[in-house]
Amino acid sequence: MKIAILGATGAVGQQMMKCLIEQEIPVTTLKLLASAKSVGKKYLFQGKEICVEEANESSFEGMDIVLGAVESDMAKKFAPFIKKAGAVFIDNSSAFRLEEKVPLVIPEINGEDARHHQGIIANPNCSTIIALMSIYAVNKLSKITDIIASTYQAVSGAGNNGIYELEEQILALLEEKKITPKVFSHQIAYNCIPKISDTLENGFTAEEMKMQDEGRKILHNPNLKVTCTCIRVPVMRSHSISLSFRTEKKLSMEEITNAIQNSKGVRLVELPMPLSTSEQDIVEVGRIRQDEVINGYALWCCGDQIRKGAAANAVQIIKCLL
Incomplete structure (x- = not known):
């Protein structure tokens, strides 16, 4: 080939x-x-x-x-x-x-x-891949109707320059030097920036809308409702996502856990973290729990946005x- x-x-x-x-x-x-x-x-x-x-x-x-x-x-x-x-x-x-x-x-x-x-x-998009990988098996058991996601995205999502900026800012702060952000809109060292990409007329950013639009297309579900908030965090590599979702019918925690555990490309762990997923193709899922809302569930997942995410x-x- x-x-x-x-x-x-x-x-x-x-x-x-x-x-x-x-x-x-x-x-x-x-x-x-x-x-x-x-x-x-x-x-x-x-x-x-x-x-x-x-x-x-x-x-x-x-x-x-x-x-x-x-x-x-x-x-x-x-x-x-x-x-x-x-x-x-x-x-x-x-x-x-x-x-x-x-x-x-x-x-x-x-x-x-x-x-x-x-x-x-x-x-x-990388965050869409990581999020959907963590719940696609649940969607097979019962169609997912709603998703609320908060993404915690590593600086390498902005390319190598994002990594360099975080490293330079950490060194500058240790040496008590002035910081002038270049890649990111604000200081990223020891900080979180709750905005990635341009803000659209609806108040969401382009990055946030990707999860809704792409999720609907991939899952063949034009009625899927997605609310997403994207946050840049001072982590070198691997994105983390907090996911809450609802299904059409009630599922037991055992059904959800077993489905995720048997998902291809997914590893069920106690604490998914960027360090344990960096330079790997696997998506880690953990902190699975039942939500207060009807047919609602929550989890935390991590994946390398350069590897499985791209x-x-x-x-x-x-x-x-x-």
């Missing part, structure tokens, strides 16, 4: 390379594509050095799969050329997620949707097509 990674030098692109090996994808050719400033960089893949090439209109000829790890504007720019070349574009950006004819796929939940693609398959999920989608 001939595969190209568009945005190969970024954090997600680098993890995609690892996931191709770990998931034993039969790669015969790997092309690494990025911007002009990265041309010439070399990366080792299956014992061979591969040089990064500048992405252009003709970069995708002869490719079977293109994994996208670029921002929406670049995904939209190159998508027509990828489709023209006859390759399948598995895109990690938000560019095509809500388009009617583009499958939005979490393989464990709706992997069959991937087979109905018309050249593009979208990878959901790179690993995209590579899993390839396996849905094999």
